[in-house]
Amino acid sequence: MRALTEEETQTLFSKLANYTGRSLNNLIQPPSDSSKEGERYVFRLHDSRVYYMKLSIANLATSISRENLLSLGTCLGKFTKTGKFRLHITALDIIAPHARYKVWIKPNGEMPFLYGGNIVKAHIGRWSEDCPEHQGVVVFSMDDKPLGFGVTARSTAETRRLDPTSITVFRQADVGEYLREEDTLFTTT
Amino acid sequence: MPVSPKFASTAIPSGPNLNLGRERMAPTRTVRSKFAASKSEKSNGSKKSSLGSSGIKKSKPSKGAKAPPPKQQKTRPTARPTKRKRRVYTEKELGLPKLNTITPVGVDLPKGKKKGKIFVDDQESMMTILAIVNANKEGQIESKMMKSRQMEEIREARRKEAEVRQEQRHSKLEERKDSIRRKRNMKTEKNVTSEPLENKERRPQASKSGKKRVSFA
Numbered sequence: 001m002r003a004l005t006e007e008e009t010q011t012l013f014s015k016l017a018n019y020t021g022r023s024l025n026n027l028i029q030p031p032s033d034s035s036k037e038g039e040r041y042v043f044r045l046h047d048s049r050v051y052y053m054k055l056s057i058a059n060l061a062t063s064i065s066r067e068n069l070l071s072l073g074t075c076l077g078k079f080t081k082t083g084k085f086r087l088h089i090t091a092l093d094i095i096a097p098h099a100r101y102k103v104w105i106k107p108n109g110e111m112p113f114l115y116g117g118n119i120v121k122a123h124i125g126r127w128s129e130d131c132p133e134h135q136g137v138v139v140f141s142m143d144d145k146p147l148g149f150g151v152t153a154r155s156t157a158e159t160r161r162l163d164p165t166s167i168t169v170f171r172q173a174d175v176g177e178y179l180r181e182e183d184t185l186f187t188t189t
Numbered sequence: 190m191p192v193s194p195k196f197a198s199t200a201i202p203s204g205p206n207l208n209l210g211r212e213r214m215a216p217t218r219t220v221r222s223k224f225a226a227s228k229s230e231k232s233n234g235s236k237k238s239s240l241g242s243s244g245i246k247k248s249k250p251s252k253g254a255k256a257p258p259p260k261q262q263k264t265r266p267t268a269r270p271t272k273r274k275r276r277v278y279t280e281k282e283l284g285l286p287k288l289n290t291i292t293p294v295g296v297d298l299p300k301g302k303k304k305g306k307i308f309v310d311d312q313e314s315m316m317t318i319l320a321i322v323n324a325n326k327e328g329q330i331e332s333k334m335m336k337s338r339q340m341e342e343i344r345e346a347r348r349k350e351a352e353v354r355q356e357q358r359h360s361k362l363e364e365r366k367d368s369i370r371r372k373r374n375m376k377t378e379k380n381v382t383s384e385p386l387e388n389k390e391r392r393p394q395a396s397k398s399g400k401k402r403v404s405f406a
Contacts, residue, residue, distance in 0.1 A: 003310040006318065013322040022323060028315050040312060132333035155337045 001046040001061055001069060008079065012043065012050060015077070015085045018136035019149055021100035027052070046071075049078040050085070052094060071186060088185070089148065089173040092138075096146035099138035101128040103150075103169055110141055114176035119150065122164035131156045137169060148174030 016024055044051045044058050053073025061072050077087040105113060109123020125142050133155045139147045150169040159168050309315055
């Protein structure tokens with residue numbers, strides 16, 4: 001377990017910034033400005049996975065050997081061998097409150113999305129205005145529960161002219177993965 | 190193969206020749222310091238003992254004869270100070286670029302740079318990186334929005350143009366239709382006005398002539 005390098009931090013932040021706005025600052029500097037050193041949040045890399053946790057927990061984890069340490073804090077995602085960063089569904093709870101663009105899907109569209117499908121226009125209940133294409137969005141149910149995240153296929157202006165069956169959001173991760181990827185989601189090898 | 194006595198006899202004269210060579214080399218040995226000379230003597234002695242040939246004994250007296258002039262040895266090293274060995278630099282020390290070799294990226298580290306990773310763990314540096322990333326992202330989004338807006342405007346303009354063209358074509362068609370209708374009306378009106386007179390004159394004729402009809406029973 002170690003802290004991230006400059007390059008890794010930049011890759012991670014640019015990925016997170018795809019989905020979040022300026023409020024991403026709150027991840028590093030929580031608004032309830034606690035002066036205690038152990039209360040601030042840090043990012044740690046362990047087995048190519050990035051975890052987000054309080055500094056006090058990270059310090060405690062130093063007493064556990066690398067082989068024996070399985071996981072700590074919240075896993076945000078992992079670095080691929082080519083150096084790119086892939087967000088995991090476990091990061092949803094962290095990025096959902098800071099989402100820049102949101103899409104709400106109707107109850108009839110929830111199941112297709114949670115089974116790993118893309119979102120068609122007919123299933124969209126609401127969406128944030130002025131969203132460009134290929135922009136990260138966080139997907140919510142109509143009662144504001146975060147369900148996953150994806151990437152827009154078209155801008156909002158273009159989406160209006162689309163027919164109901166055409167894809168508007170490409171799925172990136174959904175909470176259905178907790179069941180579907182149960183055996184690989186938390187394994188470290 | 191058994192050595193013939195003739196061959197053996199020819200081999201013996203080579204001994205003195207060897208000795209002559211040693212005698213010639215002796216002055217070069219004396220060029221070095223006293224210490225070197227003594228060393229060479231020692232080594233020579235060992236060699237000779239190992240050789241054990243008949244020529245050894247002849248060389249020894251020659252050595253003894255050469256030993257007396259040590260004064261010359263002292264003067265000679267001062268005469269040639271320029272022949273000192275120059276320092277040979279290794280390629281690493283010179284730092285010359287290697288020719289015709291490919292150094293993979295990351296292997297050739299720049300000189301004077303610190304080895305290893307630079308970790309980011311303090312809030313300030315993380316905030317600066319985040320600010321840079323955020324600015325970049327916002328710029329990208331802004332440019333995307335601008336681009337999509339421009340594209341939208343262009344599309345709108347094109348659509349309007351196409352609509353106008355369609356309308357024009359439609360109106361042209363209508364006009365043409367009207368003109369044709371009007372023409373037809375004019376004709377019919379003319380016919381209507383001219384018909385009564387003609388009818389009066391032609392009716393009897395028309396009734397008379399009519400259309401020729403052929404009927405088969």
